[in-house]
Amino acid sequence: MPSTVLPPFPDDVPAHSMIVVDFDRLAARDPDAIEQLIQASTTLGFWYLKNHGLQEVAEDFFNLGEETFQLPLEEKVKFEQGDNGNSFGYKIPGANAVNSSGERDNMEFINVAKDDVLAWPRIARRTYPSTVETHMTSVLQPFVEKSLAVASILLDVFNEYLSLPAGVLASKHTREEFSGSEARCIKAAASPDVLKVAIGAHSDFGTLTLLHNRLGGLQVMDPETNDWKYVKPLPGHIICNLGDAMAIFSGGILKSSLHRVIPPPGAQRHLDRWSAGFFVRPGNSVLLAPLTEGQRVRAAIDDGASTKNMGNLATRANETALEWFTRRIKNQRLKNRTGPETWTASRGTEAFTE
Numbered sequence: 001m002p003s004t005v006l007p008p009f010p011d012d013v014p015a016h017s018m019i020v021v022d023f024d025r026l027a028a029r030d031p032d033a034i035e036q037l038i039q040a041s042t043t044l045g046f047w048y049l050k051n052h053g054l055q056e057v058a059e060d061f062f063n064l065g066e067e068t069f070q071l072p073l074e075e076k077v078k079f080e081q082g083d084n085g086n087s088f089g090y091k092i093p094g095a096n097a098v099n100s101s102g103e104r105d106n107m108e109f110i111n112v113a114k115d116d117v118l119a120w121p122r123i124a125r126r127t128y129p130s131t132v133e134t135h136m137t138s139v140l141q142p143f144v145e146k147s148l149a150v151a152s153i154l155l156d157v158f159n160e161y162l163s164l165p166a167g168v169l170a171s172k173h174t175r176e177e178f179s180g181s182e183a184r185c186i187k188a189a190a191s192p193d194v195l196k197v198a199i200g201a202h203s204d205f206g207t208l209t210l211l212h213n214r215l216g217g218l219q220v221m222d223p224e225t226n227d228w229k230y231v232k233p234l235p236g237h238i239i240c241n242l243g244d245a246m247a248i249f250s251g252g253i254l255k256s257s258l259h260r261v262i263p264p265p266g267a268q269r270h271l272d273r274w275s276a277g278f279f280v281r282p283g284n285s286v287l288l289a290p291l292t293e294g295q296r297v298r299a300a301i302d303d304g305a306s307t308k309n310m311g312n313l314a315t316r317a318n319e320t321a322l323e324w325f326t327r328r329i330k331n332q333r334l335k336n337r338t339g340p341e342t343w344t345a346s347r348g349t350e351a352f353t354e
């Protein structure tokens with residue numbers, strides 16, 4: 001991702017005024033920073049994070065993504081994620097549906113498993129294009145280690161808020177257990193169609209996403225009005241959001257909001273859109289169910305507050321993280337599509353409220 005000067009994000013489009021959390025202050029358990037994090041995560045489930053220390057490693061990861069996508073297509077497809085519900089590897093544009101009628105996406109991904117990065121030079125999950133393997137130590141290890149360190153502080157704060165015994169959330173996200181956690185770089189080629197949906201409306205599959213945006217295009221549904229509003233990228237800030245696993249663990253207290261990616265707005269729309277992220281997901285064997293050992297979670301379940309957010313949670317609970325994740329990835333792939341029911345099968349907690 002070239003760090004050239006980009007056209008500004010327009011000021012005449014609807015955008016969320018999201019809470020800014022200062023990571024340094026959160027790490028020092030500053031009560032105001034904790035309150036801001038909890039305020040954001042119990043409402044929109046999205047917030048900005050500053051002073052995170054991820055800027056440089058993200059820049060390197062964008063460059064790695066650019067080198068990777070410049071490889072010849074026949075090279076990239078050797079590492080394609082395939083149709084069996086595995087996320088790791090290369091995703092060719094057009095492989096996924098963006099809606100229930102089976103319209104194709106236009107996004108290119110490279111997804112690298114945290115397990116491969118931490119095990120390198122041993123192959124834990126799969127092999128990758130040469131550009132990835134060459135930069136495992138210089139780029140991916142710092143990116144993943146720093147992202148995990150940021151995530152671990154956030155998880156500890158959530159653990160305390162949910163009144164869970166110390167270390168419960170951490171124990172669901174260990175370094176050792178294989179998981180769906182991954183680093184992802186995304187390119188959406190500029191589209192002449194201003195309404196072309198690049199990534200269809202979804203809630204994230206896992207626990208926590210640390211997202212690096214340069215251009216606009218990300219939209220989050222406002223849970224109050226059901227309107228789509230943009231998230232304006234702010235220099236030096238990452239965008240954090242919670243995924244379905246966290247919504248389920250917390251009995252619906254912490255929110256996993258519906259979001260999508262469309263072409264960047266205004267003067268930005270003629271540019272290719274690059275984004276990158278680290279997706280924290282529970283260990284494969286972890287059961288997706290409310291953590292009722294937390295008094296606050298138990299109270300939310302007992303007084304029915306969680307039902308409002310996740311009506312039929314009980315019907316989906318007790319899928320393991322691996323089953324949940326595989327089902328969702330697999331049913332996004334157009335090769336597996338039989339009809340609108342395939343899209344439905346790719347849904348997460350967002351389907352609970354429908």
Ligand SMILES: O=C(O)CCC(=O)C(=O)O
Binds near residue numbers: 204211213218275276
């Ligand atoms: O590219 C973005 O800004 C968001 C990507 C996203 O939502 C995802 O990969 O789950």
Ligand SMILES: [Fe+2]
Binds near residue numbers: 202203204259
């Ligand atoms: Fe997402």
